[in-house]
Amino acid sequence: MHTQQVEKNRAESVSVSASQAVSVPPSAFTLSYSDNGLAWLCIDVPNESMNTLQSVFAEQVSAVLAELAQRTDLQGMVVYSGKDDNFIAGADIHMLADCQSAEEAQALATKGQQLFAALEALPFHTVAAIHGPCLGGGLELALACHSRVCTEATITRLGLPEVQLGLLPGSGGTQRLPRLIGVAGALDMILTGKALRGKKARALGVVDECVPQSILLDVAAKRALTPKPTRHLSWSARAMGGNALGRSVVFDQAAKKTQAKTRGNYPATDAILTVIKTGLEQGMDKGLALEAKRFGELVMSPESAALRSIFFATTAMKKERGANDEPMAIQRIGVLGGGLMGGGISHVSAAKAGYQVQIKDISNDGILNAMAYHYGLLEKQRQRKILRNTQVQQQMLRLSGGTTYRGFEKVDVVIEAVFEDLTLKHQMVKEVEAHAKPETIFATNTSSLPIHQIAEVAARPDNVIGLHYFSPVEKMPLVEVIPHQGTSESTIATVVKLAKQQGKTPIVVGDSAGFYVNRILAPYMNEAAYLLLSGEPIEHLDNALLDFGFPVGPITLLDEVGIDIGAKIMPILVQELGERFQGPDVFDVLLNDGRKGRKSGKGFYRYAGQGRHKKADEKKQVDKRVYKLLGIRPERNVDGHTLAMRCTLMMLNEAARCLDEGVVQSARDGDVGAIFGIGFPPFLGGPFRYMDQLGVASVVAQLYQHADLYGERFLPCERLVAMAQAGQVFYPAEAESQ
Structure with a gap:
């Protein structure tokens, strides 16, 4: 069937909702038929630029399946998008916010599983024709089809990014993808949430063909008229997880690698490993049941709520211009x-x-x-x-x-x-x-x-x-x-x-010394330096903040940024913002010894074999000469979480000051800035959401306790004290909805 015929079918197509009352919104799913026995299912969400799956579509998809069940003359079906630049970008995340319990979220997942199972059970060959983003529930729908064809276009991406929202795929993705491409490849995709380009998806077996956009529908139609395929894992896929021994090795390695990366802060990764393993060892029905259950639990987790808040914030920011005037043209x-x-x-x-x-x-x-x-x-x-x-x-x-x-x-x-x-x-x-x-x-x-x-x-x-x-x-x-x-x-x-x-x-952000990111980072780094001078070992400090959720420890970060850069910035902050930014005097001592950090080959760590001479398995090592240089006898005296909170409280306090002074325009901007600029733990949602989670009164109490122990630099700012007394939060609308 040619592309021109598809356009004709679009013009002559009959929506499955056409017989319903005029007040009912048009369906996002439209069926049409061609003379050669092909059905064409067009997905086109009305009044939206992107196709996303919504809970209200369940009845529409059911109507499509019911109509198809009545046809006995069909040889195959092509599922394609009515949008020019996307297939399905995923599920509408807003519907998860409406769930009041894990059971409600589990029911959403179960309904999606049932609909995709019915799609998979169709007696004729169904082919997904994919152009543009095919993510999350969109890829799960495509996996329920018997074959997939995608375009070579740059905008075509296929992936299951749910883990980035603290979730797992909830409509069969954890079960179908491993059976299609093998455990190793599926775990890599689902645990990282990374999206594949068309050619890579073809190489891994996620899609069957990758073609120019101009022939996408023709190729999909030709494939749909062939018998349904029987899938067999390749030898390499079987060796890497297609048998009991291979699965054991792959899951063990994946668990170790994931733990090293997440340090137990992201419950979705453990759930993904458990659900996939259960499905492969106990059967797909057991796997799907556990998938839905864990999906429901994760939706209600604070980690997922925080990660979804970041998604909503950045989505909203994409539509903002930052000012009331029009931007000028740039060439x-x-x-x-x-x-x-x-x-x-x-x-x-x-x-x-x-x-x-x-x-x-x-x-x-x-x-x-x-x-x-x-x-x-x-x-x-x-x-x-x-x-x-x-x-x-x-x-x-x-x-x-x-x-x-x-x-x-x-x-x-x-x-x-x-x-x-x-x-x-x-x-x-x-x-x-x-x-x-x-x-x-x-x-x-x-x-x-x-x-x-x-x-x-x-x-x-x-x-x-x-x-x-x-x-x-x-x-x-x-x-x-x-x-x-x-x-x-x-x-x-x-x-x-x-x-x-x-x-x-x-x-x-406001025109103040250090602006926002460096301003909240400076007291955090200073406190790490105070802890170092008190005798806490370098690796203990770094590991404590890694365990807390930061991507790098504070001592490593100073080496990466450059000790000389820190030496230039800190005096400016002290001059402009006051003595609370005065850190311990370590910069001059280190710089006099030629220690600028990684760029000079030595800082708090030593970096032997820089550049092309560095061996792949060579790791940086703490340079213990630093202890002698600074007059320190290293010894662990404080547990990791206490160290992490001591540093982080300084950051929280300064973030609240920045909001109070108008350096950041909103708590939302402050959270996004801290996460994207510093790597503040995303699963905590940013400094302001984290303070809401702890309770502002609790934050103030902890700051006063630290001030008694370590000095006036910990005294809570006026904004936090006033909020604690009034019982206020940084996100009042969300507090009211709970």
Whole structure:
């Protein structure tokens, strides 16, 4: 059957709801038929840009299945999307928030299982024709079909990302995927939640064919007219989990790897392992029953509630402009500085946002460094077959550079990424204003200097704004957008739009020293340093915060950021914000010994064999000479959780101050900023949700206790004291709904 015939079927199709009353909303599922015995099931959720599965669709799908059951002339069926750019992006997460109990959530999962089982039981060959995102419940629906065909398009992604929301696939995904591709591959997909491109999905056996979009429906139709397939695992899939011995090895390895990564903080991963293992050892019916039960329990868990809140927050932020004015049009980006930050900013501006980027540096070596950085990241994608050679060449052509400002008269936004020196940044402002258009925006990537100080020398201060990236730029998802008092609304809106195009989540924060992320990070790091000087071993401190849920420990983080960077930032924070930011005097001692952290090969840890000489199995080791250097006799005196809370309480207190002072505009922005910028444990939902979970009164009480023990720096801020006295929370609407 040809694609043109499908379009004809769409025009002539009869919705399964057509016979119902006019007041009933149109069905998202429409059946049509062709003369060669094929049924076509189009999925097109009315009035939505993306297809998502909703609980109200149960009756609509049941009606489709009932109609198909009456047909005796069908040879096959193609399931496809009526949207141009997506198959099914997953289930509508909002319906989970309506569940008042684990039993209600379990019932949702059971209903989905029953509908997909009925789809799988159809007597003719059903084929899912997939273009665009096919995620979560969308992939579970596709797995219930007998075959799958997807497109080669970049936007096509297949995955089961439920674990990222603290859940497991609840409509049969834990049972069908292992039987299709083997245990090892299924565990890797479900435990990580990663999405596969079309060709990778074909290689793993998730789909049967990966084809150009232009022939997707033709290929699916041809396949649907063949007999239903009988599935057999490949030899390699059988060896890696298709038999009892293989399964035992795979599950043991997966459990160890998962525990090392999650440290027991994400209950969904344990549930996934148990459910998949149960289904394979006791049969699919037992597996499905346990899948639904565990799904219901996880929906009601605080970890899933927190992770879903992050999803809702970031989804809402995608629709926000950050200001009341319209963003200006951008065609060309300028970047000052070809170092690590400049190279990363250039890369995301070209590769992600798709702009022509002109780099300015004081030397050709800086330009070549940025070019090489850009190429290195593209080459990794080429080696993974994400990009073709021609695409790498096209991406490289988007970057140009030089040691002069020639061509900057065409630049719309200049992003400055030079050294953290106010005099130098003043020079950059003056030079850009002398060589660029009057309307060109000057965005400074500073981590601590107040933006109004940088804008003091500007002839057009309304065009000056802070745009704080985090290292490495291509990986870290957050950008802080920092307007000063004179920044125009159009400038704010433009850089917010640019940050989103670069693949970032921007939050607009106040023009205060350290802004938000570094400001709440500084007292946390200081407290870790106080604990170190009290004799707590380096690895004990790092492990305590890893167990708490942070991605890296505070001592490792200081090595990664650079001890010299910390030495520059802390005095600025003390000068601008007060003595509570004064940490123990360790920076000068370490720097005098040549310890800048990883970049110098030694800090608190030693990093022998850097770069190409580093062995794959070589791990960093605590440099015990640091203890002698700082006059410390290391000995564990405090348990890990107590250490973690002592550091984290300082962060919570400073986050509340930031909200009170308007540094962050909302608790939501503060939570997203802490999670995406620092790696605050996502399963806790961010500093503000965590304080709601603990109870603000409990947080205040703990701060007072710590102040008695360790000093006035722990005294709770006025905002927290007032909230505790009034019994308030940071998310009152959610508290009322519970």
